[in-house]
Every structure is written in structure tokens, then in C-alpha cells.
Amino acid sequence: MRSWAAFLALLPVALATRPFLNEPDTGIEEVLGDTPEGTLPDLENIVGLPDFDWAARRYLNASSYTYYRLGAAGEWSYRNNLEAYGRFRFRPRTMVDIRGIESRLSTSILGYNFSVPFYISPCARAGLAHPDAEVNFMKAANEEGILYIPSLYATLSMEEIAAAKPEDGSQVHFQQLYLDSNDTATQELFSRAEKLDAKAIVFTIDSAADGNRQRGNRYSPPSEETEYVLSDWEYYAKIREMTKLPIILKGIQTVEDVRLAVQHEVPAVILSNHGGRQLDSAPSPLEIALEVYEEDPELFEQIEIYADGGVRYGADVLKLLALGVRAVGVGRPFMFANAYGVEGVRHAIQLLKHELAIDAGNLGLPDLKKIDASYVKWNSNGWYT
Numbered sequence: 069m070r071s072w073a074a075f076l077a078l079l080p081v082a083l084a085t086r087p088f089l090n091e092p093d094t095g096i097e098e099v100l101g102d103t104p105e106g107t108l109p110d111l112e113n114i115v116g117l118p119d120f121d122w123a124a125r126r127y128l129n130a131s132s133y134t135y136y137r138l139g140a141a142g143e144w145s146y147r148n149n150l151e152a153y154g155r156f157r158f159r160p161r162t163m164v165d166i167r168g169i170e171s172r173l174s175t176s177i178l179g180y181n182f183s184v185p186f187y188i189s190p191c192a193r194a195g196l197a198h199p200d201a202e203v204n205f206m207k208a209a210n211e212e213g214i215l216y217i218p219s220l221y222a223t224l225s226m227e228e229i230a231a232a233k234p235e236d237g238s239q240v241h242f243q244q245l246y247l248d249s250n251d252t253a254t255q256e257l258f259s260r261a262e263k264l265d266a267k268a269i270v271f272t273i274d275s276a277a278d279g280n281r282q283r284g285n286r287y288s289p290p291s292e293e294t295e296y297v298l299s300d301w302e303y304y305a306k307i308r309e310m311t312k313l314p315i316i317l318k319g320i321q322t323v324e325d326v327r328l329a330v331q332h333e334v335p336a337v338i339l340s341n342h343g344g345r346q347l348d349s350a351p352s353p354l355e356i357a358l359e360v361y362e363e364d365p366e367l368f369e370q371i372e373i374y375a376d377g378g379v380r381y382g383a384d385v386l387k388l389l390a391l392g393v394r395a396v397g398v399g400r401p402f403m404f405a406n407a408y409g410v411e412g413v414r415h416a417i418q419l420l421k422h423e424l425a426i427d428a429g430n431l432g433l434p435d436l437k438k439i440d441a442s443y444v445k446w447n448s449n450g451w452y453t
């Protein structure tokens with residue numbers, strides 16, 4: 069009995085040790101707290117990506133906000149995606165001339181040049197935040213020279229989204245797809261993407277079954293019949309013959325699967341747990357990248373590896389790049405920024421670009437391409453605490 073009482077006495081303390089804040093407290097309440105529900109604060113008051121979540125929470129209705137915000141089950145993976153970056157430390161170098169770093173942020177993704185190594189991840193239903201929906205992402209991505217990957221489940225059709233590209237054909241976009249055993253439908257999707265001049269297909273493979281989405285189910289009950297979707301290596305070999313476009317795999321979560329992707333000549337993979345929306349306790353992209361780095365770092369040379377999940381700051385981007393990740397996707401912050409339309413999306417891109425430059429400068433990097441694992445430090449033993 070005594071130990072039980074002692075346990076109960078300690079419980080509140082244990083629970084209080086790690087309060088989770090949806091976004092860290094950086095004083096937004098003090099400055100913008102009187103923003104009326106259903107309105108947006110001026111865009112110039114938005115000083116970082118987490119602010120867009122705060123603003124959208126007041127502006128969107130509960131079901132729209134919840135659709136963007138939700139994670140699977142108890143949302144452990146959702147929170148862990150955000151918190152994992154905080155478990156990594158930098159090893160900043162001083163006495164390095166880093167002037168001009170802001171003009172040395174560019175990278176190539178599958179051979180296409182972009183101004184920075186981050187891109188807009190494929191997210192469904194941008195129309196919940198703005199009537200122009202995904203068109204805003206395509207336009208802002210073009211203006212800022214970054215990659216946008218529209219989702220198959222976008223509000224607008226892939227044709228309507230691609231029509232927002234400049235006519236000179238200068239903008240590169242990839243198309244995300246979900247595929248199943250209906251080869252006729254798959255062939256149609258590939259043909260449409262090719263016709264729209266998408267440069268690659270992003271095939272999402274982390275959603276073989278429905279996600280356990282309790283927060284979301286309060287607003288839109290799950291479909292009665294769960295669909296279990298076909299995707300295996302034999303299937304990959306087959307669909308590769310159905311299109312001339314490279315097929316990137318999105319949702320790889322272990323070093324074994326990266327190795328298999330190399331063996332099956334996949335051009336690139338995206339390390340992702342789908343923003344913590346599918347399988348709770350699936351690892352954060354930083355943890356997956358670390359597994360690859362610790363067990364088989366050469367994989368980063370053998371295949372282009374991108375990653376997404378929980379990236380909110382320039383520093384988060386740097387931590388993934390340090391392990392060998394080539395480009396980093398951002399999902400929710402752009403969905404929330406889209407409440408402001410194309411200007412909001414542009415503002416989000418510009419904020420993250422600026423953070424990337426100043427953080428790289430303070431890290432002592434004269435050129436983003438020079439980053440490697442010597443710029444970060446972690447404690448593998450303490451990783452899961």
C-alpha cells in the first residue's frame with residue numbers, strides 16, 4: 069500500500085515534467101491574443117512557422133483545422149516529430165567567414181535546381197483553408213524557386229493545379245500518387261501526370277491501411293470498409309514499366325527499406341511517417357535518418373534521400389541535412405499559411421529561407437553543401453527519453 073501511495077503522490081510531478089505545447093511559447097499570446105475568432109492577424113505579425121498554426125486555429129472552423137492538425141491515435145509520433153530535433157545539439161564552428169551564405173543555399177533534387185533544400189510536401193485538401201487551394205502552393209513555389217509536390221487528394225484536380233505553372237515550362241513539379249491493384253486506373257494517373265509535364269511520381273507507401281485517427285474521427289467518421297492497399301517490390305517493378313517518369317517512394321522508415329530501395333533501383337526515397345498521421349509510434353524522420361547514418365551511411369551516396377515531418381525551423385532543416393538528407397519537406401505549416409492565400413505561403417517560404425541562412429551562419433557554415441555530421445551531436449542512449 070505504501071508504494072502505491074508513493075506512486076500516486078509522484079504522478080502529478082511525472083505528468084508535469086513534459087507538458088506538450090502545440091507550439092512553443094514565444095509570446096504570441098501577449099501580442100496577438102486579442103485577435104477575434106474567425107479573423108487572421110496581419111501577415112507581418114507572423115514571425116515564424118509555428119505562428120501559422122496559432123493563427124489558423126482561430127481562423128478555420130474546428131473540422132478544417134482538425135483535419136490539418138490531426139495525428140494518429142494518442143499522437144505520440146506527431147509530438148515526437150516536433151520534439152526529436154530538440155534532442156540533437158549543434159557543434160557550431162566559430163572564426164569562419166560565412167558571409168554570402170544566403171546565396172549558397174541552393175541544391176538539386178533529382179537533377180533539378182532549386183533555391184533551397186526544402187520543398188512543399190504533398191498534403192490533401194488545401195481548399196479547406198483558401199478558395200484558390202493548391203494553386204497558391206504552385207505559384208508561391210515558382211516565385212521562390214522551390215519544389216512543390218501536389219497530392220492526389222488535392223481539392224483541385226492535378227490539371228487545375230498544373231495550369232498555375234508559368235507557360236514557358238520553367239517550373240518543375242513532381243506529382244504524388246496513391247496507387248492500388250487497379251492497373252487501368254494507375255495507367256491513367258501516370259498518363260495524366262506525364263501530360264502535365266510532372267518530372268517525377270511520388271508514390272506514397274506508408275499508408276497500406278487506414279490511419280487510426282481519433283482526433284479526426286470526431287468530425288468525419290472513418291470509412292466503414294477499411295481498404296488494405298497493395299504495395300510490394302514486385303508491384304514496384306511492374307509500375308516502373310508503366311511510366312517513363314522516375315517513381316520516388318515516400319514513407320520509408322527503416323534502413324532495411326532504404327537498402328531494398330537501392331537494390332530495386334529506386335531513384336530517391338522520402339523518409340517519413342506521414343506527419344505522424346498513420347501509425348502512432350512510427351519514428352520521426354530525424355530518427356530514421358540517424359538509423360541510416362549509424363548503420364549504413366553510404367546509402368546517402370547511393371540514392372537521393374529526402375525527409376519530412378515536424379520541420380518548423382531553419383535549424384531543423386540543418387539537422388537533417390547534417391546526417392546526409394538531401395532535401396526536406398514541410399507539410400502543415402504551409403497548409404496553415406495558405407489561410408492567407410499565396411502571400412501567406414510566400415511569407416512562410418521566406419521566413420524558413422531566412423532562418424536557414426542565419427542558422428547556417430551561426431553554425432559556421434560558409435556553404436550549405438559543406439554540412440556533415442560533425443556539425444551535430446546526439447546521445448543515442450538518451451534518444452527515446
Ligand SMILES: Cc1cc2nc3c(=O)[nH]c(=O)nc-3n(C[C@H](O)[C@H](O)[C@H](O)COP(=O)(O)O)c2cc1C
Nearest residue numbers: 136189190191192219272342343377378398399400
Ligand atoms: C492535412 C495533411 C494532408 C496530407 N495528405 C497527404 C497526401 O495526400 N499524400 C501524402 O503522401 N502525404 C500526405 N500528408 C503527409 C505530408 O506529405 C507530410 O508527410 C507531412 O505533412 C510532414 O509532416 P509535417 O506536417 O509535420 O511537416 C498529409 C499531411 C497533412 C498534414
Ligand SMILES: *[C@@H]1O[C@H](CO)[C@@H](O)[C@H](O)[C@H]1NC(C)=O
Nearest residue numbers: 174175176177179180181182
Ligand atoms: C544547376 O546547378 C548546377 C550547379 O550550380 C549548374 O552547373 C547547372 O547548370 C544548373 N542546371 C540548370 C538546369 O540550371
Ligand SMILES: *[C@@H]1O[C@H](CO)[C@@H](O)[C@H](O)[C@H]1NC(C)=O
Nearest residue numbers: 128129130131132195196197
Ligand atoms: C468548415 O469550413 C470548410 C471550408 O470552408 C467547409 O467546407 C465546411 O463545410 C465547414 N464545416 C463546418 C462544420 O462548418
Ligand SMILES: *[C@@H]1O[C@H](CO)[C@@H](O)[C@H](O)[C@H]1NC(C)=O
Nearest residue numbers: 249250251252253254256257
Ligand atoms: C479500374 O479503373 C478504371 C479506370 O478508372 C475503372 O473504369 C474500373 O471500373 C476500375 N475497375 C475496378 C474493378 O474497380
